[in-house]
Amino acid sequence: MFALSRRSDTRTAPARGIELPPSYLRNSLSIRGVLEAECELTIGGKVVGRIAALKLIIAPGGHVEGDIIARDVVIGGYLRGRVFAPTVTVEETAHVDGRIFHHTISVARGAHFDGRMPWRPVSYFETLDQLPETQP
Amino acid sequence: MTIFNRNDKPADAAAKPPANDIVQPQKPVERPQATAQPLSPPAKTGASMPSVISKALKITGQLESTEDIQIDGEIDGDVRGVGVKIGNNAKVKGTVYGDEVELAGTIDGKIEAKKVILNGTARMSGDVVHQDIKIESGAFIDGHLKPEFGKTGSKPASVSTLKPVTSVAPAPEKSIEARH
Numbered sequence: 447m448f449a450l451s452r453r454s455d456t457r458t459a460p461a462r463g464i465e466l467p468p469s470y471l472r473n474s475l476s477i478r479g480v481l482e483a484e485c486e487l488t489i490g491g492k493v494v495g496r497i498a499a500l501k502l503i504i505a506p507g508g509h510v511e512g513d514i515i516a517r518d519v520v521i522g523g524y525l526r527g528r529v530f531a532p533t534v535t536v537e538e539t540a541h542v543d544g545r546i547f548h549h550t551i552s553v554a555r556g557a558h559f560d561g562r563m564p565w566r567p568v569s570y571f572e573t574l575d576q577l578p579e580t581q582p
Numbered sequence: 583m584t585i586f587n588r589n590d591k592p593a594d595a596a597a598k599p600p601a602n603d604i605v606q607p608q609k610p611v612e613r614p615q616a617t618a619q620p621l622s623p624p625a626k627t628g629a630s631m632p633s634v635i636s637k638a639l640k641i642t643g644q645l646e647s648t649e650d651i652q653i654d655g656e657i658d659g660d661v662r663g664v665g666v667k668i669g670n671n672a673k674v675k676g677t678v679y680g681d682e683v684e685l686a687g688t689i690d691g692k693i694e695a696k697k698v699i700l701n702g703t704a705r706m707s708g709d710v711v712h713q714d715i716k717i718e719s720g721a722f723i724d725g726h727l728k729p730e731f732g733k734t735g736s737k738p739a740s741v742s743t744l745k746p747v748t749s750v751a752p753a754p755e756k757s758i759e760a761r762h
């Protein structure tokens with residue numbers, strides 16, 4: 447059910463993931479619940495809950511509280527929660543409060559980051575089919 | 583003489599660099615990481631674009647928006663928006679509230695909107711509470727049509743106004759708010 451379990455399939459046929467139209471949640475939209483996207487998902491509004499996506503972008507002004515599983519995450523807004531993604535980009539407008547499990551990460555100068563960024567091998571993300579319990 | 587000449591030139595040169603030195607430090611400070619970062623992809627924020635829930639997105643939970651929403655995906659929960667368009671292959675399981683709801687997909691639940699448009703491909707299982715409705719040929723409806731939008735709500739103002747559209751206009755928003 448999660449993006450990462452699908453990852454091995456989509457990696458062999460990346461075109462499938464790209465074909466699907468992206469979703470864009472504008473800043474007036476707030477969602478409370480679980481989001482499962484097999485596409486690129488841009489959040490400009492507020493989301494409280496769990497997110498699984500192929501690629502997730504939290505736009506500047508976006509507000510996410512919850513856990514994220516994705517292949518690629520770009521954070522430009524506010525995030526409180528955990529991220530599980532092999533590739534993570536934290537932009538200068540970001541405000542992150544939590545932890546980012548990553549394989550490759552870039553953090554821009556100016557970003558506000560409070561938390562930890564544990565490194566994991568790629569195999570960790572491939573075998574991740576549901577959110578693991580981590581110590582608070 | 584040559585020594586003086588040479589000294590003059592470096593002196594001139596030396597007189598200028600200090601001025602440059604004052605200016606230059608600012609450049610290196612600005613440069614290092616700022617340019618190294620790519621511009622944020624979400625900069626593509628459109629002007630009047632609605633929120634788009636594409637067919638590859640499934641949401642379990644509640645959506646609320648003060649703007650338009652375009653739904654092409656699957657939603658298990660309530661949707662509150664101003665203009666809500668539910669596309670051809672979209673599925674919503676829950677209540678859709680809005681000023682204007684246009685349905686071309688499937689709703690299993692309820693619609694509460696001032697203006698409701700059911701397209702030919704629409705499949706509506708449940709009641710429709712509306713003030714103004716348009717149903718195209720081909721639409722499937724399994725439920726009641728109730729022209730009671732704004733009347734049954736907890737809004738007292740809307741109860742008193744039976745006919746005029748203008749005075750009811752502010753009512754929908756408040757009645758939506760009241761149900762939050």
